[in-house]
Every structure is written in structure tokens, then in C-alpha cells.
Amino acid sequence: MKSIKNIAIIGGGPAASTLGILLQRSGCRVGMYFLPEKAPVVVGESLVPMIIPMLQDLGIEQDVAAYSILKPGACFTFDGEETFAFRFADNPANLPAYSYNVPRKAFNETLRNAARDAGVQLIEQPARLQRSGADSIALDAASLQAAGDCWQGAEPDLIVDAAGRARLLGQLLDIPVQKGRREDVALFAHVDRTELIDPGYVHTDRLEHGWSWRIPLPERVSLGFVVPADYAGNSDETPEQQYDRLLRQDRVVQKFAPDAQRLTPVQRFRNYQSQSTRWCGDNWVMLGDSGGFVDPVFSGGFVDPVFSSGMLIAMDSAYKLADTLARGKPLSSYETAIRRHLQA
Numbered sequence: 001m002k003s004i005k006n007i008a009i010i011g012g013g014p015a016a017s018t019l020g021i022l023l024q025r026s027g028c029r030v031g032m033y034f035l036p037e038k039a040p041v042v043v044g045e046s047l048v049p050m051i052i053p054m055l056q057d058l059g060i061e062q063d064v065a066a067y068s069i070l071k072p073g074a075c076f077t078f079d080g081e082e083t084f085a086f087r088f089a090d091n092p093a094n095l096p097a098y099s100y101n102v103p104r105k106a107f108n109e110t111l112r113n114a115a116r117d118a119g120v121q122l123i124e125q126p127a128r129l130q131r132s133g134a135d136s137i138a139l140d141a142a143s144l145q146a147a148g149d150c151w152q153g154a155e156p157d158l159i160v161d162a163a164g165r166a167r168l169l170g171q172l173l174d175i176p177v178q179k180g181r182r183e184d185v186a187l188f189a190h191v192d193r194t195e196l197i198d199p200g201y202v203h204t205d206r207l208e209h210g211w212s213w214r215i216p217l218p219e220r221v222s223l224g225f226v227v228p229a230d231y232a233g234n235s236d237e238t239p240e241q242q243y244d245r246l247l248r249q250d251r252v253v254q255k256f257a258p259d260a261q262r263l264t265p266v267q268r269f270r271n272y273q274s275q276s277t278r279w280c281g282d283n284w285v286m287l288g289d290s291g292g293f294v295d296p297v298f299s300g301g302f303v304d305p306v307f308s309s310g311m312l313i314a315m316d317s318a319y320k321l322a323d324t325l326a327r328g329k330p331l332s333s334y335e336t337a338i339r340r341h342l343q344a
């Protein structure tokens with residue numbers, strides 16, 4: 001396989017920045033196209049303990065801890081009655097005993113700054129791609145120009161799509177996705193005056209219809225609902241109309257947040273339950289959510305989607321891809337490893 005040294009990464013989220021840092025460490029020349037977050041709230045706030053060694057390796061744990069909430073465990077409540085909680089410290093496996101709930105905009109910024117400090121060239125503009133062969137792609141002229149002398153004006157050896165659910169490459173190359181059968185909608189915002197059973201714990205509640213998350217953040221709680229699309233309401237309604245009705249109507253939510261006020265606009269998601277049927281090609285590869293993060297087979301019927309694995313998969317896939325490139329292994333071995341992780 002041709003040596004890959006010049007690499008373009010598209011996207012400024014956790015997958016992109018993690019990969020940028022690791023590639024710079026192994027001597028690559030990395031340009032990262034990114035867009036600053038526009039929405040006031042970004043999903044992916046509750047991290048699992050397996051991420052802690054990565055935060056330490058990337059040298060950002062102290063910064064993250066300074067603006068986040070320590071997360072010692074998780075707690076599940078069924079129909080507002082039965083509660084089951086566990087502390088990470090009690091896990092018999094040798095895993096970190098804690099994690100963090102993070103305000104995502106700050107977290108993305110910390111990681112991007114670490115990428116810049118590691119030598120990644122940050123390019124604050126959207127990257128645009130075009131086809132350049134049967135299974136190869138290229139940056140368009142304007143995107144290449146924006147990279148300045150990062151690759152001495154030449155096209156990079158490899159383009160990494162880490163642009164999240166926009167699926168830039170999937171759309172450009174018409175790559176089909178495998179979709180799950182569920183028709184869920186996720187709606188989330190930050191609220192105040194919400195009870196917590198255990199401080200810092202991520203709370204998962206079974207509602208009258210669907211389920212909700214409560215993620216404690218500094219001076220607020222991230223409250224999200226995952227409900228059947230028809231229960232969420234009419235698709236002509238705004239996300240705020242749907243969210244506010246769920247906040248006031250659901251009997252279980254009324255128990256723990258009877259006086260909660262919404263502090264932010266609402267984000268609505270429908271397209272989280274898909275996985276790309278291909279993750280790599282001649283000179284391209286997908287990373288993080290651009291390829292998928294919820295296994296559609298499992299979340300298609302048997303279990304509720306497990307969102308909390310998203311950031312772990314995004315960052316861990318960056319480690320797997322960096323390792324694949326450093327060892328000169330084919331990109332297909334990275335794809336195999338990611339598929340296995342998603343199924344697990």
C-alpha cells in the first residue's frame with residue numbers, strides 16, 4: 001500500500017480532532033476542515049468510563065474536568081417506580097471508576113485546540129468533495145486552496161469523512177445505508193428545576209411512551225425524550241412545540257420535573273439508526289457518525305438505541321484508524337474492526 005502521509009480530515013467533532021492528534025504524532029501532515037457549532041446545544045454529553053484513558057492520552061482530562069460534571073454511575077427508573085442504580089466503581093472489570101457529563105460545545109473546542117497544539121492545520125470552512133475516479137474522490141479547488149501549503153498545493157493522499165450524520169461521502173458516492181425498523185424521534189434541550197436521584201449519575205427513565213435521559217450538567221440538566229414518531233406529534237409542529245408538550249404531559253416526567261423550564265431551543269433527530277454498507281475506498285474512509293453509531297439490527301427491534309456509546313465509538317474509531325495507517329495495514333481491516341465494535 002502507498003505510504004499515506006498527507007491527510008485531510010473533514011469535521012471538527014471528537015472523531016476528527018482525536019484522529020488529527022494521533023496522526024500528527026505519527027508524523028503525518030494533517031489539515032482539518034471544520035465548522036464552529038451553531039446550535040446552542042449539541043448531543044453526546046454523557047461519556048462512558050472507557051473514554052477516560054483516551055482523554056488522558058490526549059492530554060485533555062484536566063481541562064474537561066474543569067467545566068464538566070463528574071459522573072460516578074448510571075441509574076434506570078421504570079415507570080417512575082422501580083429504580084436500579086450502579087456505580088462504575090463496583091464494576092468487576094478493570095475499568096475507570098468514573099466518567100464525565102460534558103457540555104459538548106466546550107468539549108469539541110478543547111479537542112480542536114489540542115489538535116491545533118499538536119500541529120494539525122485547522123481550516124475553518126466547509127470542505128467540498130468531488131468524484132475523481134470510479135472509487136476515488138478529491139477536494140474541490142476552493143477547499144484545496146483554503147488548505148494553503150498544508151500539502152504543497154497537491155491533493156492529500158487520504159480524505160477522512162468525519163463530518164457526522166451529514167454523511168458527505170455516503171451522499172457523494174451513493175453508498176446505501178442499512179436502516180433500522182424503529183420509527184423513533186429524539187428531542188432534547190437543557191432545562192432547570194429537574195430532580196436527580198443520585199448527583200452526577202446519568203438517569204434513564206421509562207416513560208408512558210418511549211424513554212428519556214436526564215444528564216446533569218453545570219447549573220442545568222440535559223433532558224431528552226426518545227418516543228415513537230406518531231406519539232411525538234404532528235410533523236408540521238416545531239421541535240419546541242413537540243418537546244414542551246412531552247414535558248408537561250408525560251406522567252413520569254411530571255414526577256421528576258413538574259416545574260422545569262426549558263432554557264434552550266430544541267434539537268430533533270430522526271436519522272441516527274443507520275449504518276453505511278461501506279466504510280472505505282481507494283483514497284477515502286469514514287470515521288465516527290459519518291459511518292454510523294447505532295447498530296440498526298439491534299436497535300431495529302429488540303432494544304432501545306444505546307446513544308451513550310456514540311462518543312466512545314467516534315473516538316475509539318480514530319484510534320483504530322490511526323493504528324491501521326501507522327502499521328501500513330489495508331483500510332479494510334479498519335472497517336472490519338469498526339463493524340465488530342458496533343455490533344458489540
Ligand SMILES: Cc1cc2nc3c(=O)[nH]c(=O)nc-3n(C[C@H](O)[C@H](O)[C@H](O)COP(=O)(O)OP(=O)(O)OC[C@H]3O[C@@H](n4cnc5c(N)ncnc54)[C@H](O)[C@@H]3O)c2cc1C
Nearest residue numbers: 011013014015044046126127163164288289307308310311
Ligand atoms: C439523540 C442523540 C443522543 C446522543 N447522546 C449521546 C450521549 O449521551 N453520549 C454519547 O457518547 N453519544 C451520544 N450520541 C452520539 C454522539 O453525539 C455522536 O456519536 C458523536 O457526536 C459522534 O462524533 P463525530 O465526531 O463522529 O460527529 P459529530 O460530533 O457530529 O461532528 C461532526 C462535525 O463535522 C462538521 N461538519 C459537517 N459537515 C462539514 C463539512 N462539509 N466541512 C467541515 N465540517 C463539517 C459538523 O459541523 C460537526 O461539528 C447521541 C446521539 C444522538 C442522535
